[in-house]
Amino acid sequence: MEETKSTEGNREVPWGRALTSVFRSGEGLGAAFPFARGKVEERKGRSRDGVLAYLETLEAEAHKLALKQEEEEEQKKQLVRLKARVKELRAKRDELRTKVELQEKRLLDKEGLVTDPAQPSAQTVLEWKIKSIKAMLQVFYLSGISGKRTKQGVCFCISTAYEGTYLDSYFLDILVKSEVQIQRHSVPVFIPLEQIAKEHLQADIRRFLAVLSDHLNAYAGRRYQADQLEERFSDRIEGTLQRNSLCNLLVFNYNVSSDSKPFPFKVKLLYGDLCCSLPTEAIISCTPGAPASLAEMAAAHSEAFRRMALHKAFNSLISAEGSQD
Amino acid sequence: MDKSIYQVYEDEIQLLEEEIKLLTEKYEDIQHESTSFSDEEILMSIKLFQREHQGEVHGSPLDLKAELESLERDLSFIVKFTGIQFTSHSKKTLEKNANRTVQKHRLSGNCRSLPFQLEFQLLEMQNKENVSAVITDLSIIMESGEYSELSKFLSSAEEHGNLLLFFRSLSSYAEWHEHRRCTFLHFK
Numbered sequence: 104m105e106e107t108k109s110t111e112g113n114r115e116v117p118w119g120r121a122l123t124s125v126f127r128s129g130e131g132l133g134a135a136f137p138f139a140r141g142k143v144e145e146r147k148g149r150s151r152d153g154v155l156a157y158l159e160t161l162e163a164e165a166h167k168l169a170l171k172q173e174e175e176e177e178q179k180k181q182l183v184r185l186k187a188r189v190k191e192l193r194a195k196r197d198e199l200r201t202k203v204e205l206q207e208k209r210l211l212d213k214e215g216l217v218t219d220p221a222q223p224s225a226q227t228v229l230e231w232k233i234k235s236i237k238a239m240l241q242v243f244y245l246s247g248i249s250g251k252r253t254k255q256g257v258c259f260c261i262s263t264a265y266e267g268t269y270l271d272s273y274f275l276d277i278l279v280k281s282e283v284q285i286q287r288h289s290v291p292v293f294i295p296l297e298q299i300a301k302e303h304l305q306a307d308i309r310r311f312l313a314v315l316s317d318h319l320n321a322y323a324g325r326r327y328q329a330d331q332l333e334e335r336f337s338d339r340i341e342g343t344l345q346r347n348s349l350c351n352l353l354v355f356n357y358n359v360s361s362d363s364k365p366f367p368f369k370v371k372l373l374y375g376d377l378c379c380s381l382p383t384e385a386i387i388s389c390t391p392g393a394p395a396s397l398a399e400m401a402a403a404h405s406e407a408f409r410r411m412a413l414h415k416a417f418n419s420l421i422s423a424e425g426s427q428d
Numbered sequence: 429m430d431k432s433i434y435q436v437y438e439d440e441i442q443l444l445e446e447e448i449k450l451l452t453e454k455y456e457d458i459q460h461e462s463t464s465f466s467d468e469e470i471l472m473s474i475k476l477f478q479r480e481h482q483g484e485v486h487g488s489p490l491d492l493k494a495e496l497e498s499l500e501r502d503l504s505f506i507v508k509f510t511g512i513q514f515t516s517h518s519k520k521t522l523e524k525n526a527n528r529t530v531q532k533h534r535l536s537g538n539c540r541s542l543p544f545q546l547e548f549q550l551l552e553m554q555n556k557e558n559v560s561a562v563i564t565d566l567s568i569i570m571e572s573g574e575y576s577e578l579s580k581f582l583s584s585a586e587e588h589g590n591l592l593l594f595f596r597s598l599s600s601y602a603e604w605h606e607h608r609r610c611t612f613l614h615f616k
Contacts, residue, residue, distance in 0.1 A: 185437040192444035199451035206458050225480060228465050228473035229492050235460075236499040239517055242535065243506050245550075245561075246595035250509065251502040267563035267589025309509070309603075316596060 245269070247320075248312055255279070256286070261316050263323035265380075270323040275315075283308060293349045294318050295377070317378040324380030325350035331414035339421060341367060351377060353413075359400060359424065366393050368401065372408060385409045446526060457521045511540040511602060512595070527554040539595075540602040545569040548591060563589040 223231075243249035250259035256279040262272040276287040283304050290296045299318065303311035332355070333344050341356040351374035358365040368387050375383035385408035387401040407416040465473075477493060507513045514537035523530040528551070535546040548566040552559055566589045572579035578601070585594045 181434070182437075185434065185441070189437055189440055189444070192441060192448065196444055196448050196451065199448060199455065203451055203455050203458070206455060206462075210458070210462055223463075223465075225473040225477035226492065228470060229477055229496055231460060231463055231465060232470050233492070233496050233499060235517070236496075236503055238519060239503060239514055240499070240506070242514065242517065242533070243510070243512070245563075245591055246510070246512060247592045248510060248596075248599075249506055252505050257505075262592065264563075264590070264592040267566070267591065269561040269563075269592070313596070313600060320592070320596075 244272075247316055256283075259312060261312065261319055263316075263320045265324045265327040268327070270327060273319055277308075290315070290319070291322075291348070293347075294322060314378075321374075321376075321378045321380045322350060325374060328380065328413035329353055332417055335414060336417055336421070339417075349377070350374075353382075357417075359397070359404075361394055361397055361400070366390065366397055368404065370404075370408065372413070381412070382409055450524065450526060454521065454524050457519075457524070461519050461521065510599065512599065513537050513539075522549070528552070539598050540606050542598070542602045542605060543571070544598065546591075548589070563591045565589075566591055566594075568594060 240249065244260065244262055247262050247264075248259065249262070250257050253276070256277045259275045259277060260272050261275070263270045273291075274287075274289045275285055278284040278286045285296075285300060285304070288296065294315075295318070296315065299311060299314050303314055329344060329346055329350055332340070339357055341358060343355075345354040346352065353372040354370065356367055356369050359368055360366070366389055368389055371384075371386040371388075372382040373384040373386070374381070385405040387405050389397055389401060404420055407420055410416070411419070474493060474496070514535055516534075516536045518534045520532045521529065522532055531550050531552075533546070533548055533550060537544060546566070546568055549564045551562045551564060553562075566586050568582050568586055570578075570582060572582065581597065582594075584590070585597075
């Protein structure tokens with residue numbers, strides 16, 4: 104049986120090819136395999152089905168081998184293609200690098216505006232102008248209120264930021280027909296949009312946007328401060344910071360030490376003014392039976408929370424405590 | 429055949445493609461920032477462009493003119509609406525790589541006849557889901573005149589990089605200022 108068994112990983116492909124071509128041409132197995140014929144005769148006594156099954160196995164294995172060979176050829180070609188692509192890209196990358204370096208050097212030499220010595224085409228000039236206008240529109244986005252005309256009105260974008268960090272932006276699709284209407288918007292449901300619109304939208308749309316922007320920026324600021332507290336001081340906060348969706352009610356716990364003993368403080372921050380990102384009330388409570396000296400500390404902490412941004416206030420309280428020990 | 433050998437090449441191809449994209453953007457940015465065309469040159473180019481592509485039916489070239497006009501309409505609308513106008517704007521790319529871009533902006537303009545000059549750095553960072561933008565090194569030049577409150581506000585805004593707050597406050601201050609001016613004129 105050894106001669107007819109196809110050895111695994113046998114690279115003598117012609118053998119496999121010859122076999123499949125024999126099967127395709129319809130000739131009997133005997134044409135390609137004289138020794139097979141011999142083996143077949145040897146088994147005259149065995150069942151015909153057994154022999155057929157064996158022949159089928161041979162065919163299947165030869166077929167598999169042919170496929171494998173094709174696959175290997177394909178893989179070799181693929182590798183050649185990949186190598187060529189890498190070479191091509193490397194050349195392009197190096198060309199660009201030189202171009203940019205040259206450009207930077209030219210700028211340093213001439214410090215200032217450099218117009219291409221060759222006369223720029225009309226297309227180049229237009230493309231330049233388009234890019235410039237887009238850049239200016241981006242600055243409007245940074246300014247907090249931007250928008251563009253639509254078929255039936257205007258689409259405004261209110262951006263929010265906390266100090267220098269820009270946060271989410273919100274859209275309003277406004278229809279201007281007989282009266283001004285808000286068709287679509289992405290303002291969160293807990294912002295009193297309807298109330299603000301009722302008061303200002305028809306009378307003065309700029310005022311409407313300004314008031315809405317105040318609400319959104321204050322909300323974004325409060326949320327940012329709470330996020331910063333959670334992110335930076337998670338090890339100092341006991342349990343989790345609790346907040347409502349409008350982020351105008353925050354509750355959290357932290358420990359203070361007095362006489363080297365830890366005492367829990369529970370803080371409740373209320374932001375009464377929705378256009379403000381500082382709390383109007385900072386209620387600090389400790390467990391009953393806590394030393395009286397803590398009351399003074401609580402008052403000081405409460406003031407800090409009312410005066411400064413939450414994460415900054417907390418940071419200063421921690422640092423003060425650290426310097427005390 | 430070991431599949432990992434493809435991976436090595438494919439990874440390098442991806443890296444190279446990204447680098448090429450970045451370098452192309454960088455080249456185009458620097459090219460843009462170091463060029464300037466006057467309004468006359470732009471008007472001439474529009475005319476020339478139209479002549480060059482006359483008779484072409486809605487191909488991509490003419491879309492360029494349409495795009496420019498559409499953008500100019502958008503800009504003129506928002507300028508009129510907010511009362512904020514920029515008389516000059518220059519950008520300089522200080523740093524640019526796969527996930528960080530730092531640009532220095534110089535702006536001058538006015539808000540309802542109140543002039544201002546700004547300089548700031550804009551840092552844009554690409555993380556998994558979105559792009560974050562942060563303002564640093566904000567510097568504001570504005571006539572505060574007799575209003576010491578205004579100069580205090582400006583210093584505070586500068587300290588915290590509060591560009592957005594500056595614009596929002598400038599806008600309402602300018603409106604109040606204009607209103608006050610009109611009221612005084614009325615009583616003259």
